[in-house]
Amino acid sequence: MPDVIQAGDTEQAMVLMQEAGGVDIVLCDLADRGYDCLEFLRIAGRVGLVQAVVLCGELGPELRRALVPMSTLSGLQLLGVLRSPLQLWALRKMLLRYAYRRSPVVCAPLQKNLPTEEEIRRGLALGEFRAWFQPKFWMRTGALAGVEALVRWEHPARGVLLPADFLAAVLAYDLIDQMFLQLLEQGLSLLGVLRRQQVQLELAFNLHASQLFGNELVGRIKEAIDRYGFPGSTLLFELSENGLLDSSPRIQENLLRLRMLGCSLSVDDFGQGFSSLKLLCRLPFNQLKLDGEVVRHVDDPASQAMIASTLALATSVGMSLVIEGVSSQKIRNGVVAMGCELGQGFYLARPMAGYRLLPWLDEHRANCLAVKVIR
Structure with a gap:
């Protein structure tokens, strides 16, 4: 003792x-x-x-x-x-x-070294960076609201790596656009398969604010959706709140270009940084995504105050609100009771590879149909 x-x-x-x-x-x-x-x-x-x-x-x-x-x-x-x-x-x-x-x-701390530029270029050349997909839901009904594409490095020696293992290096070597365009191609290809099955989904991607300093990326996005024949409204782009604090006029202009294409824009990890309300209202976002840390202790009065105030803010400026980090039934029930509708998290569905998403969607549709028939 x-x-x-x-x-x-x-x-x-x-x-x-x-x-x-x-x-x-x-x-x-x-x-x-x-x-x-x-x-x-x-x-x-x-x-x-x-x-x-x-x-x-x-x-x-x-x-x-x-x-x-x-x-x-x-x-x-x-x-x-x-x-x-x-x-x-x-x-x-x-x-x-x-x-x-x-x-x-x-x-015991792991001594993890960031991958070299050569390793990342090899992985990109061999198609090792893959889009995994995590569904988002209307929590009251369980209906599917869309899916988010999340990058995974399917490394031949180290297994499946998360962004924390390589994203800093991808940014440092200025390979972020190349990686993103590969994910975009994979996501649109999957949507093409679903379209042939008469299934339509909103597909979300993460963007780093630095990717919008130049005009080329937005042009490449337009080219891709035109090639697949999808409207811009098919895509949603999420940008971290912290990356928007010092958004330049060029970034703001490219955000406008994305919205004019019909794409939706979401402020990711909202509540983690200190965004200016004036800036938030000036930028053309139509969704807030509340950081999962805020809802981890959903019974705590401080957490409830943040959830309620964020929901009120989103409603007042005409944005939808997505609750991240819905990792338990308690969190799901708590935020739904407060009036939150959209959610994403491990309790609802985990990220999955594209080949797993297709049968998952079939099973989800069958379950939803069964519920409707029983009712």
């Missing part, structure tokens, strides 16, 4: 920790002499006497709202904030999570 040291104030705690050679976790009450506690944590962390902190006590709503999402405090890992009176099961849950993260088997 781990040793527990108890101190009546920060001065005594510092002495006891030095005598013990340091501790793993400090349980600290910020409601009482909060400033002293923060100074104590800063100094103790700097000299290596403690690794993590759990806060407890009755904090004001503004402090709790600020502290709960934080992962670090005074340079220390913040495990969480507990209310008074202290509930041992909640403390135990935090301690177990801390022990799990420190396990050398689970948490």
Whole structure:
């Protein structure tokens, strides 16, 4: 059983920790002499006497709202904030999570090097970058609202790689347009197959704001949809909120060109950055996509306030709202109860390769038809 040291104030705690050679976790009450506690944590962390902190006590709503999402405090890992009176099961849950993260088997850091330019060019030449597809739904009915194309690198030696493993390198080597155009071709080809089956879908792609500095990409998009005979309204382009903060006139002009083609535009990861409301209203977007972190704790009043305010904002400026990160029935039910309609996440459907999407669509249509017949 781990040793527990108890101190009546920060001065005594510092002495006891030095005598013990340091501790793993400090349980600290910020409601009482909060400033002293923060100074104590800063100094103790700097000299290596403690690794993590759990806060407890009755904090004001503004402090709790600020502290709960934080992962670090005074340079220390913040495990969480507990209310008074202290509930041992909640403390135990935090301690177990801390022990799990420190396990050398689970948490040994992987030394991942970004791929070289030659590796990426080879992968592009061999068609290893593939579009996987994740459906979006009308959550009340379960009806399909569209699909999003997500890039995966089907690496011959390392298996299926996620964007976190290679996207920074693709951007650094200025190969992002080449990769995107391959995905666009794959997506439109799939839509062509579905069209022959009398199935129409909206298909979403992610764009990086830097791709819209020049005019060539929009022209290539128009050329592709004309070649396949699809209207521009078939496509939706998602751009991360953070990438729009300093959007130049050239980017704004190309966003307008996409909208004039009939394409929809979505602000991705909304709530992760600090977009100007004036900028948001000036740009030609017609959808907001709320970041999944916002809905992870859907019962939390702060999360509910963000969801409600984002829904009100989207409604007031004539945009639709998509809830990302719908990873459980609890989240789905919570956001639907608040009036949200569109959703995407692992609970609803996971990303899948194109060859899996076609039978999935058949099964989904059959299930929807069965529900209608039963009703």
